[in-house]
Amino acid sequence: EEHLRKMTVTQGYHHVFFGMDIVYQADGTASIGLKDYIQESIDNFPQELSKGAATPLRRTLFEIDPDSLKLNETRSKIFHSIVAKQLYVSHRGRPDVQLPIAFLCTRVSKSTEQDWSKLKRVLEFLKGTLDDRITLGADDITIMQTWVDASYAVHSDMKSHTGGVVSFGTGATMSKSSKQKLNTKSSTEAELVGASDYLPYPIWAKKFLEAQGYGLTENIFYQDNQSTIQFEKNGRKSSGPNTRHIDIRYFFIKDRLGIEGIDVQYCPTEQMLADFFTKPLQGSLFWKFRDVIMGRKHIDSLKEPTTTPSQERVGQSDMGKIVGNGDDGQKTDQTTQEPMSNTYADIVRKGRNVLDKISGLKVRGARTPLTFRK
Numbered sequence: 001e002e003h004l005r006k007m008t009v010t011q012g013y014h015h016v017f018f019g020m021d022i023v024y025q026a027d028g029t030a031s032i033g034l035k036d037y038i039q040e041s042i043d044n045f046p047q048e049l050s051k052g053a054a055t056p057l058r059r060t061l062f063e064i065d066p067d068s069l070k071l072n073e074t075r076s077k078i079f080h081s082i083v084a085k086q087l088y089v090s091h092r093g094r095p096d097v098q099l100p101i102a103f104l105c106t107r108v109s110k111s112t113e114q115d116w117s118k119l120k121r122v123l124e125f126l127k128g129t130l131d132d133r134i135t136l137g138a139d140d141i142t143i144m145q146t147w148v149d150a151s152y153a154v155h156s157d158m159k160s161h162t163g164g165v166v167s168f169g170t171g172a173t174m175s176k177s178s179k180q181k182l183n184t185k186s187s188t189e190a191e192l193v194g195a196s197d198y199l200p201y202p203i204w205a206k207k208f209l210e211a212q213g214y215g216l217t218e219n220i221f222y223q224d225n226q227s228t229i230q231f232e233k234n235g236r237k238s239s240g241p242n243t244r245h246i247d248i249r250y251f252f253i254k255d256r257l258g259i260e261g262i263d264v265q266y267c268p269t270e271q272m273l274a275d276f277f278t279k280p281l282q283g284s285l286f287w288k289f290r291d292v293i294m295g296r297k298h299i300d301s302l303k304e305p306t307t308t309p310s311q312e313r314v315g316q317s318d319m320g321k322i323v324g325n326g327d328d329g330q331k332t333d334q335t336t337q338e339p340m341s342n343t344y345a346d347i348v349r350k351g352r353n354v355l356d357k358i359s360g361l362k363v364r365g366a367r368t369p370l371t372f373r374k
Contacts, residue, residue, distance in 0.1 A: 020092050021133075029137035029170060029295070032093040038126050041082045041089075045123055046075075053124035057100040061118065061280040062154045062161075068112035079119060080108045086122065093134050095175045096290050097122055099163070099277050102177040106155070135295030137170035141209065143218040144168060145299065146202045147267065149274035150180070150194035152187040159183055160190035163277025164198035166205060171295030174201050177277035191228040195221075195253055203260055219260065222267035222274075232257065232264055271302040 001007050013024040019037035024030050042049060071079060083104045090098040100122050107115045148164040155161065159180050166174040176198055184190040199221075206216050223229055232253045256262060275281065276289040291297040 018092075019088075027137070029135050031133040031135045031295075033131070033133035034089050034093045035130055037085070038089055038094070038130060041085050042123055042127055044078065045082060045120070046078065047120060049120065049124050049127050051124065051128040053121050053128060055282060055286050056097045056122045056125035057118070057280045058121065059280050059282060061100060061103055062156075064156045065112070065114045068114035071111045071113065071116060075116065076111050079111045079116060082119060082123070083108055086126075089126075091175075094126070094132070095134065095165075095172050095277075095293050096129075096132075097126065098175060098177045099280070102161075102179070102277075106179055132294065134293075135171050136173060137168070137295065139169035140217075141168060141214050142216050143220075144202060144205060144209075144216055145218075145220045145222065146198070147222045147272060147274040148191075148195050148198045149224060149272050149278050150187070150190040151278040152184070152190045154278075155179055157183075160194070161278050162194035162197050163274040164194070164201060165273050165277065165293065166202055167273075167292075167299050169299060172293040174205065175277060175293070176201065188225055188227040188231070191223065191225045192231055192253075195223065195228065195232060199253055199256065199262075202262070203256065206260060216261065219262050221262050221264045222272070223264065224267050224269045224272045226266060229264055229266060273299070273302060 015022045019034050021033045021035065022030060023032075070076075083101060086097060086101045087105060090101045100118060104115060104119055104122075144166060145168070146164065146166050148162075150163070151161045153160055159182070162176065162178055162180055164176045165172045178197070180190065180193055180197065182193065184193055202219065202221065206219060209216060223232075257264065269275070273289060273292060276286075276293060281289065288301075292299055292302060
């Protein structure tokens with residue numbers, strides 16, 4: 001009190017602390033909202049915002065237009081200020097915007113009109129979900145699950161992007177989304193570096209819980225790359241001609257597995273929760289992972305079967321879209337407009353039909369139709 005004047009103490013189930021509106025609930029969970037803090041950024045943004053953003057990011061999040069004009073000094077300062085505020089928001093109660101904000105943090109020193117548009121998209125999404133809160137809870141405080149993933153060479157300088165998340169059953173207790181600090185030569189190496197970057201988080205959580213009197217009985221570390229898992233378990237024994245260049249410091253994971261009691265397990269890609277923090281997901285896959293991260297659904301819902309188009313995961317453009325929905329809800333091939341079928345004969349037949357249609361098209365300036373060889 002000599003340094004900070006009079007200290008204020010609050011007790012009960014509702015607290016406001018550094019912009020976080022924290023409510024402890026009867027079922028043992030806690031919800032956190034930052035409505036007022038987000039509203040401040042929305043009010044400070046000099047452009048009118050709509051409520052129409054379905055997701056906080058587009059598929060082109062990592063793409064940089066070299067011809068986009070740089071922001072003037074005034075707008076550049078506004079951009080920097082809002083991004084910094086939303087970085088706090090993304091770590092304290094809205095992890096659903098952590099990926100786009102993490103990317104925009106790499107642009108604050110060289111922001112352009114394109115970056116301004118991406119920030120506007122984030123704010124439009126936040127405006128439409130202003131009342132959303134993250135819910136945190138634990139099925140068993142002694143069982144911790146961690147997901148780690150990396151997107152290979154997605155940044156303009158060919159660096160990869162790391163994503164990680166820790167959960168005890170409900171909501172993302174800790175999460176990370178950041179650009180890697182070095183270039184890697186393969187997706188396996190990128191995921192190894194990502195695991196190395198994120199491993200200190202579950203290690204710290206384990207030691208913190210032990211200091212509170214809660215020793216972990218299960219400490220699961222999920223990854224979706226089998227080669228990376230072999231590296232982490234075997235170290236140099238799994239190193240070949242293409243991986244001998246990897247610095248030995250990234251094999252501290254192998255040493256820590258036994259020391260910290262970490263169990264590395266394979267996780268199917270469609271259940272890899274860390275993808276939310278590495279890839280510009282769209283559509284149903286975005287909402288599926290968001291519901292788990294924000295605590296609306298239990299982590300067990302990740303195991304539910306999904307028929308998500310691959311474009312929603314990898315962020316391909318609409319030109320790459322093959323599967324769509326017909327008027328009756330039936331999955332259709334948008335090239336042939338025929339019902340989808342997985343039988344080999346139907347696939348071959350439709351492939352021939354597509355080639356027949358393409359071979360009859362005229363190329364601008366060409367005197368003869370295209371010809372295809374078998």
